[in-house]
Every structure is written in C-alpha cells, then in structure tokens.
Amino acid sequence: MSTSAPDAVTKRHVEIYDTTLRDGSQLEGISLTVEDKLRIAEQLDWLGVDYIEAGWPGANPKDDELFRRAPHDMKLTTSTLVAFGSTRRPKGKVDSDDTLRHLIEANVGTVCIVGKTWDYHVTEALGVELDEGEAMIADSVEFLRTNGMQVLFDAEHFFDGYKRNPEFALRALEAAATNGASHLVLCDTNGGSLPHEVEAAVAAVVSYLGNDVRVAVHLHDDAGTGVANALAGVRGGAQQVQGTINGYGERTGNCNLTAIIPNLTLKMGIETIPADRMERLTPVAHHIAELVNMPLNPQAAYVGHSAFAHKAGLHTSAIAKRPDAYEHVAPDVVGNGTRFVVSELAGKSTLGLKAKELGLDLDGPQLADVVETLKRLEHEGYHFEVADGSLELLMRRATGWEPAWFTVESFRVITDDTTGVDTLTDKTGATVTTEATVKAHVKGKRVIATAEGNGPVNALDRALRTALNGTFPALDRVHLTDYKVRVLDTNKGTGAVTRVLIDSTDGDATWTTIGVNENIIEASWQALLDSIHYGLLRAENEAGGR
Numbered sequence: 001m002s003t004s005a006p007d008a009v010t011k012r013h014v015e016i017y018d019t020t021l022r023d024g025s026q027l028e029g030i031s032l033t034v035e036d037k038l039r040i041a042e043q044l045d046w047l048g049v050d051y052i053e054a055g056w057p058g059a060n061p062k063d064d065e066l067f068r069r070a071p072h073d074m075k076l077t078t079s080t081l082v083a084f085g086s087t088r089r090p091k092g093k094v095d096s097d098d099t100l101r102h103l104i105e106a107n108v109g110t111v112c113i114v115g116k117t118w119d120y121h122v123t124e125a126l127g128v129e130l131d132e133g134e135a136m137i138a139d140s141v142e143f144l145r146t147n148g149m150q151v152l153f154d155a156e157h158f159f160d161g162y163k164r165n166p167e168f169a170l171r172a173l174e175a176a177a178t179n180g181a182s183h184l185v186l187c188d189t190n191g192g193s194l195p196h197e198v199e200a201a202v203a204a205v206v207s208y209l210g211n212d213v214r215v216a217v218h219l220h221d222d223a224g225t226g227v228a229n230a231l232a233g234v235r236g237g238a239q240q241v242q243g244t245i246n247g248y249g250e251r252t253g254n255c256n257l258t259a260i261i262p263n264l265t266l267k268m269g270i271e272t273i274p275a276d277r278m279e280r281l282t283p284v285a286h287h288i289a290e291l292v293n294m295p296l297n298p299q300a301a302y303v304g305h306s307a308f309a310h311k312a313g314l315h316t317s318a319i320a321k322r323p324d325a326y327e328h329v330a331p332d333v334v335g336n337g338t339r340f341v342v343s344e345l346a347g348k349s350t351l352g353l354k355a356k357e358l359g360l361d362l363d364g365p366q367l368a369d370v371v372e373t374l375k376r377l378e379h380e381g382y383h384f385e386v387a388d389g390s391l392e393l394l395m396r397r398a399t400g401w402e403p404a405w406f407t408v409e410s411f412r413v414i415t416d417d418t419t420g421v422d423t424l425t426d427k428t429g430a431t432v433t434t435e436a437t438v439k440a441h442v443k444g445k446r447v448i449a450t451a452e453g454n455g456p457v458n459a460l461d462r463a464l465r466t467a468l469n470g471t472f473p474a475l476d477r478v479h480l481t482d483y484k485v486r487v488l489d490t491n492k493g494t495g496a497v498t499r500v501l502i503d504s505t506d507g508d509a510t511w512t513t514i515g516v517n518e519n520i521i522e523a524s525w526q527a528l529l530d531s532i533h534y535g536l537l538r539a540e541n542e543a544g545g546r
C-alpha cells in the first residue's frame with residue numbers, strides 16, 4: 001500500500017472513446033484511405049484516448065483491410081482498438097450470423113455492437129416482437145463474451161426510446177448487462193436531445209442498473225448541444241464519453257472530443273487523457289484536419305487558430321500583462337497559443353506584441369512606421385488580419401530587411417482561347433491555355449522562364465519556379481493550397497480593386513499572403529511572390545534553428 005498525502009483525493013476518471021474512424025468518416029466530404037485511417041489512429045493513440053473504434057469489419061473492403069493490417073501497421077501503446085458491428089439478425093442464430101462472425105474474425109479483443117432500444121424501431125424497422133428484440137441483444141452479447149471478447153453494447157436511439165417507452169429501453173439495457181456487456185453506450189442517434197434530458201436519463205439508468213456496468217454516452221450535435229449533452233451525461237453518472245476529433249460526423253457531427261476533453265479535465269477536474277498529454281490536443285486536432293483534408297474551423301473551442309486570438313486594440317497591452325484576466329484557460333495547456341491580431345485598428349502596443357511573437361526587435365519609430373503603412377494599405381483594400389505571411393514580411397521590412405534571394409525584372413501572362421476542331425475526336429470546343437513568362441535575376445544570372453498552367457496563378461507559379469530552377473530546394477515543399485479572389489468596391493471612382501489571398505503550406509505550417517490591385521493578375525502576383533518569399537524565409541529560419 002502506498003501512503004498518500006491527506007489532501008490527495010482520487011480523481012474521478014471518465015474514459016474517452018474515439019469514433020472518428022467510423023462515425024467521423026460519415027461526414028459529407030470526408031473520404032479516408034486505409035493509410036489515412038492508420039495515421040489518424042496513430043495520432044489518437046499519441047493523444048491517449050482509451051478506445052479507438054476503427055470500423056465495421058465485413059461492411060466494406062477498406063475496413064477489412066484496416067483490420068487485417070492493424071496488428072502489423074498500427075502500433076498502439078495507449079489505446080484499445082475496437083471493432084464495430086451489430087446484434088444478430090432478427091430470428092437468426094448467433095453461430096451462423098455473418099456480422100458476428102466478422103467481429104470475431106477481426107481479431108481484436110474488444111467489440112461494440114449496436115442494438116435497438118426504442119420499441120418503435122423493434123416493431124417497425126425490424127418487424128419483430130419486443131421479446132425477440134431483447135433476445136437479439138442478450139444472445140449476441142453472450143455469444144461474443146463466450147468467444148472471449150470485451151463487449152460494449154451500443155444502445156441505438158436510447159434517449160428517444162427512453163422518452164417513449166422507458167420500460168423497454170431499460171429492459172434492453174438490462175439484457176446486455178446481465179449477459180456481460182462491459183459498457184452500455186446510450187446513444188442519441190437522432191441527435192436532438194437537450195442537456196437536461198440527457199442528464200436525467202443517464203442518472204435513471206445508473207440508478208436502475210447500479211455499478212456493475214459502466215454507462216457511456218454517444219451524442220450527436222444536431223441541436224448544437226453535442227458537447228453540452230456529454231457534460232450533462234457525465235454529471236448524470238456516465239463513465240465514458242464517445243465522440244470524434246473536431247466533431248466530425250454525419251449531418252452536424254458528433255460530440256467534439258477536442259472540446260469535451262479539456263472541459264471535463266480543466267473545468268470539472270475529471271481525469272480523461274493522461275494529464276501530461278493535454279498539450280497535444282491542438283497539434284492532434286490540426287494534424288487530423290490535414291489528414292482528412294478539411295480546414296479546421298478557426299473558431300473551434302480550445303484548438304482553433306482564433307481560439308485565443310485577441311483583436312481589441314484597447315485591451316491588448318492589458319492582455320499581455322494579465323492574460324488570465326482575458327483568457328478562459330491558459331492556451332499552452334491545450335497546446336495552443338495567444339495571438340494578437342493586427343488590423344488597422346491596432347495601435348503600437350498590438351504591433352509591439354506581434355513583433356515579440358515573431359521574434360523581431362522593432363523600436364518606437366519603426367513601430368510607428370508600420371502602423372502608418374498598415375493604415376494606408378488597409379485603406380487601399382489590404383486585410384492583414386487574415387494574411388499572416390504578408391504581415392510578417394511587412395514587419396520585417398520595417399527593420400530594413402529585404403528578401404534578397406532573387407529579383408524579378410518583369411512577368412507576363414497570356415491566355416489563348418483557341419476554338420476549333422479537335423482532330424482526334426472531331427469535336428469542336430474551346431481550348432484555353434495560359435502561359436506565363438518571368439524574367440528574373442537569380443544569384444547574379446539573368447534568367448527567362450516560360451511555363452504553362454491551368455490558370456494565371458498556376459502558370460506564374462510554375463514560370464517563377466522554372467526561373468529559380470532548383471536554386472532553393474526548400475521550395476519543393478512549398479505548395480499553394482487555396483486561392484481566393486474578392487472584388488472590393490472602394491467607392492473611390494477609380495473602379496473596383498481585386499483582393500487576392502493565397503494559402504500555402506510547406507507541410508509543417510500554413511500561411512496566407514495577400515495582393516491588392518485593380519488588375520487581378522498583378523494582385524495575384526503580389527500574393528504569389530509573398531508566398532514564395534515567406535516559404536524561403538521559413539526554410540532559412542528553420543535551418544538557422546530558430
């Protein structure tokens with residue numbers, strides 16, 4: 001027995017069960033390869049969730065391959081892998097049931113099976129008596145248990161079923177519990193429940209079934225209360241919360257683990273993932289967003305790019321002095337950071353903080369200079385709040401720095417629209433080609449390079465890279481990922497100006513650059529050049545070990 005300090009109270013622990021790979025992949029627009037799923041599982045394990053639900057064996061070839069590869073290609077050190085499936089077929093036999101056989105063949109020790117706990121679904125969707133509905137659950141759990149597996153029972157439509165026929169909903173849960181289910185997962189499958197309803201229903205189940213079985217909650221965000229419902233479920237006595245990273249999921253998504261984990265631990269003092277891994281939350285959220293190829297909502301609680309971004313010019317110096325007065329938690333606890341957003345409203349104090357954040361030493365007159373320049377440019381249509389890359393270049397220039405890797409003498413873009421008959425297909429149609437030429441001076445040499453592209457930005461990017469011709473290997477990693485154009489009405493009588501924003505990445509970081517001009521090509525060129533300069537600057541700083 002170890003002796004503990006008198007004030008050391010055993011903290012309550014709530015397990016985290018991730019279903020990003022199954023429920024999360026139901027989100028419109030997400031399509032994960034087996035390789036993606038392996039990489040996501042790696043991230044989840046590194047974060048330290050208790051369970052990773054990998055998929056439904058037998059449902060599709062991808063999930064089959066995933067379970068086949070898991071023993072060799074998925075090295076889990078913290079998390080337990082779970083296979084998902086369902087109870088046996090109505091009026092079927094467990095030992096000749098395909099779904100159950102696939103679960104056993106998936107070769108994992110833990111399974112989660114879904115069964116119906118809403119009487120209406122048993123009689124209408126399955127078309128069987130309630131007794132058979134109950135037997136499907138009891139038989140299936142028992143069968144998997146006798147095959148040596150840990151079984152979580154996923155009570156589909158539990159909250160709706162409990163509202164309409166609590167007697168049957170509880171009877172179904174009891175069938176799973178008495179046959180050895182380790183967890184009863186109460187699901188809000190339609191996602192419309194509210195926190196007070198979830199708390200009351202969970203509390204009723206916990207008091208009915210006692211402590212022999214753990215109660216889990218699986219909540220969808222259809223009413224915008226997925227995370228709130230999970231908090232309520234935990235207050236009602238749930239010992240496990242299921243959800244997905246970044247709230248991915250069908251329709252409006254699932255309970256967002258990147259919000260529920262810090263809420264439980266930092267706000268309610270409940271253990272979730274290992275305490276020393278909380279700072280991995282933001283990197284994992286961003287890494288998984290990259291893997292699913294969807295930009296992370298900047299306003300996401302705790303992990304979003306804007307979660308701790310302060311814009312208020314008047315308050316910024318106060319925030320810098322006393323961050324705890326303006327931030328609900330310390331951002332670094334969840335791996336995020338305080339950011340000061342610079343806009344024309346920003347005064348010298350905000351810019352001073354931004355300079356510090358970038359590791360720049362700007363004196364008073366230099367700061368005043370930047371403030372003036374920003375005001376002028378924002379008046380012309382620039383918007384530096386969203387163009388972090390261009391802002392950093394602008395602030396560095398204030399210190400006398402100039403990008404000296406190469407200089408551009410001129411550039412030109414031609415678009416050809418040739419309408420004619422395609423000799424191969426005999427079809428008439430327009431072929432549009434864009435060609436760009438860049439004249440530049442690179443390391444003392446004048447070079448002229450021409451390239452084609454599927455649009456002016458693409459053609460210019462290729463021509464510039466051709467001109468640089470491998471002089472800067474770091475650029476191989478830099479790619480443009482998004483291009484946004486907005487026409488601004490400046491009310492100046494000079495006609496509209498165009499604002500171009502380009503997002504770029506080098507695989508580790510992303511940055512945005514901006515260009516503004518009456519001519520869209522010129523605006524695009526400014527943003528493109530800034531992007532390339534910023535990419536080179538990052539590579540140089542990294543090589544220098546900044």
Ligand SMILES: [Zn+2]
Pocket residue numbers: 023189218220
């Ligand atoms: Zn679900």
